[in-house]
Amino acid sequence: MAIRERLSGNEAVAYAIKQVNPDVMPAFPITPSTEIPQLVASYISNGDIDTEFIxxxxxxxxxxxTIGASAAGARALTATSSCGMALMWELLYVAASNRLPIVLTLVNRALSGPININCDHSDSMGARDSGWIQIYAENNQEAYDNFLQAYRISEHKDVHLPVMICQDGFITSHALANIELIEDDKVKSFVGEYEPEHYLLNDDENIAIGPYAVSNYYMETKKGQITAMRNAKKVIQEIGKEFGAMSGRSYGLFEEYKLDDADYAFVMIGSAAGTTKDAIDELREQGVKVGLLKIRVFRPFPADEMTAALKNVKGIAIMDRAESFSGQSGPIASELGAALFMAKSEAKVINYIYGLGGRDYTVDNAKDIVTELRDYVEKGTEPEQYKYIGLRSR
Amino acid sequence: MTDSPAKKMTFKDYMDKPERLAPGHRMCAGCGGTIAVRAVLRALHEGDQAVIGNATGCLEVSSFMYPFTAYTDSYIHNAFENAGATMGGVETAYNILKRKGKIKDNYKFITFGGDGGTYDIGFQSLSGAMERNHDMVYVCYDNGAYMNTGIQRSSATPMYADTTTTPVGKESDGKMQNRKDLAAILAAHDIPYVGQSTFISNFNDLHKKAEKAIYTKGAAFLNVMAPCPRGWRYEASEIMEICKLGVETCYWPLFEVDHGQWILNYEPKKKLPIEDFLIKQGRFKHLFKPGNEHLIEEFQAEVDRRWEDLLFRCSR
Known part of the structure; x- marks a missing residue:
């Protein structure tokens, strides 16, 4: 029987770490992810796990x-947020190109400046091209479940890539919610023992990691990474299904909410999907056919699968909780926009930037968006296609 | 706590040990960096495995150019500024995997960085790793500038050196500041062992310090003056003479700090004037122009001040 608990997102992930009992966790405090290393440190102090904390x-x-420990043959992880991950930037690329199965549990927080401790996705979106798999959660349950699947994905022989498990700062990380935890023995057998193939501390073979690769070799490294990233798409889905067989909660690349017959669709990442679902329920009662595509996996980017799921909708609101300063769109819209174009979609698209630095996103915001999208589709109004919502009125 | 070697080894025994840095790497002829690496690795006891680390620099790009590595041991390079933290991660992984019975062999952890990766950009990572007392050795091969990128000044560059970012000119006598005393800074971390050495006579000083550093439990730091013929502008064959003059002028004293105790390993019978060290090197050529005598006097005064300071620390 699953264990019913009430935990914050940070507590849920820390509990998952405790159940996985990884080998090495180096970490540095930063709001709002600090609780995760704190809790792990107390598990160690109490003798619950034998993880080495640095x-x-x-x-x-x-x-x-973390890179050193993983290269050495240990199951390694770290936790961070925002500027903390920005400080890691160079090494994110190194971890990915060294094909190390590291897990980073990221609590999304706005990047400075101005300094702000609240949620947006500028940190992980900024790292979207670093070669990491990115998996996002809507709530504490998904954050917990995603962490338990992380090593299975990263250590898979067809993948060997680092994985970032993301949850929204404060909204998910600090809010208490009901959660179903899985029994320790089930987690243990699902995650399994780590048996690395090539590593520094292998008694039978010495290896060198982190070479200088000139033009003759560099490009093949990148090709290898993208091949692994493409492989990850299948692996993530298989493991999501296997996880479902164990827990009753299956996972894919994204979640479809009332999308089957929808004329209008939201596409978004993270906790705001919950708010949007409430708006969708209200609008459905009024007869408006609205649905949601909630992206779970942003890297690899499920372009074909998403455009297929959106092929019958007339209007799409692509919701970005991060700026990219292209002046054209946020990061999700630029990638999904390109994918829709390639798939010859004729849907009308508006890209909304919302919730930066923890700005509220409400059910009313979502309903206004649907009104605007309907006017665009049905009345031919030509709204701005890239706009901010939830700004202060002057 | 120090492990002692299994048997008494002679100088010849040491020199006959298999090299752990293979020939065929791409370092310059007469480079001090590789001499330092070979000398330090020679102190590893046979039968002990090692993981060698490296900050980005000449040594890294020349000794591990894909698909060739010059190291017979396992080796990791991560980035320029994080050799300390990286090896700390490796050492921690060893502790837990050993405890879990997943590793049988004994491993030692030695990481090399140039002065750029050690005194400057990697300083925080080094300081953190030393303070956490990882059982590892950090070896700085100090050639006193960013040689890999083309002889830019570092905080290890001596005053008045001509570098490409402190070029001597009508308005400039070269670098304006004194070099940082990194060995003293590491000693102030109160780690178990700090040693400063260079290439002298039969390498006994460096060998002993390397062995102590490797086999002392906890964090150890070695600062090895490792001249660079390109950056210092001397004939490659003169490296041993230059190192000797560095020591005999007291520019580069040989000392160690063993569990807090400062020990002077060598005191010249007659301290040579600093000119003897400077004149061998093209980077100080301008100091010998008429009218620049005061610059040499200032240099000498700084060497004297630091030497007196060291004598005081070692006399306590």
């Missing part, structure tokens, strides 16, 4: 030491 002097060293 209290590093910066996030840069957190990722550096």
């Amino acid at each position: 209290p590093v002097e910066s996030e840069h060293s957190a990722m550096s030491a």
Whole structure:
């Protein structure tokens, strides 16, 4: 029987770490992810797990030491947010190109400046091209479930890539919610023992990691990474299904909510999907056919699968909780926009930037968006296709 | 706590040990960096495995150019500024995997960085790793500038050196600041062992310090003056003479700090004037122009001040 609990997102992920009992966790405190290493440190102090915690002097060293530990043959992880991950930036690329199965549990928070501790996705969206798999959660249950699947994905022989498990700062990380935890023995057998193939501390074979690769070799490294990233798409779905067989909660690349017959669709990531679902329920009662495509996996980007799921909708609101400063669109809209074009979609699209630095996103915001989208489709109004919502009125 | 070697080894025994840095790497002829690496790795006891780390720099790009590695041991390079933290992660992984019975062999952890990766950009990572007392050795091969990118000044560059970012000119006498005393800074971390050495006579000083550093439990730091013929502008064959003059002028004293105790390993019978060290090097050529005598006097005064300071620390 699953265990019913009430936990915050941070507590849920820390509990998942406890159940997985990884080998090495270097970490540095940063709001709002600090609780995760704190809780892990107390599990260690109480003798619950035998993970080695390294209290590093910066996030840069957190990722550096995680890379060292993973290269050495240990199951390694770290946790961070925002500027902490920005400080790791260079090493995110190193971890991915070294094909190390590291897990980073990221609590999404706005990047400075101005300094802000609340949620948006500028941190992970900024790292979207670093070669990491990115899996996002809507709530504490998904954050927990995603973490339990992370090593299965990263350590898979067809993947060997680092995985970022993302949840929304404060909204998910700090809010208590009901959760179903899985029994320890089930988690243990689902995650399994880590048996690395090639590693520094292998008694039978010495290896060198992190070479200087000149033009003759560099490009093949990148090709290898993208092949692995493409493989990950299948692996993530298989493991999501297997997880479902164990827990009753299956996972794919994205979630479709009332999307089957929808004329209008939201596409978004993270906790705001919950708010949008409430708006959709209200609008459905009024007879408006609205649905949601909630992206779970942003890397690899499920372009074909998403455009197929959206092929019958007339209007799409692509919701970005991060700027990219292209002046054209946010990161999801630029990628999904390109995918829709390639798929010869004729849907009308508006890209909304919302919730930056923790700005509220409400059910009313979502309903206004549907009104605007309907006017665009039905009346031929020509709204701005890239706009901010929820700004202060002057 | 120090492990002692299995048997008494002679100088010849040491030199006959298999090299752990294979020939065929791409470092310059007469480079001090590889001499330092070979000398340090020679202190590893046979039968002990090692993981060698490396900050980005000449040594890294020349000794591990894909698909060739010059190291017979396992090796990791991560980035320029994080050799300390990276090896800390490796060492921690060893502790837990050993405890879980997943590793049988004994491993030692030695990481190399140039002065750029150690005194400057990697300083925080080094300081953190040393303070956490990982059982590892960080070896700085100090050639006093960013040689890999083309001889830019670092905080290890001595005053008045001509570098490409402190070029000597009508308005400039070269670098304006004194070099950082990194060995003293590491000693102030109160780690179990700090040693400063260079290439002297039969390498006994460096060998002993390397062995102590490797086999002392906890964090150890070695600062090895490793001249660079390109950056210092001397004939490659003169490297041993230059190192000797560095020591005999007291520019580069040989000392160690063993569990807090400062020990002077060598005191010249007659301290040579600093000119003897400077004149061998093209980077100080301008100091010998008429009218620049005061610059050499200032240089000498700084060497004297630091030497006196060291004598004081070692006399306590």
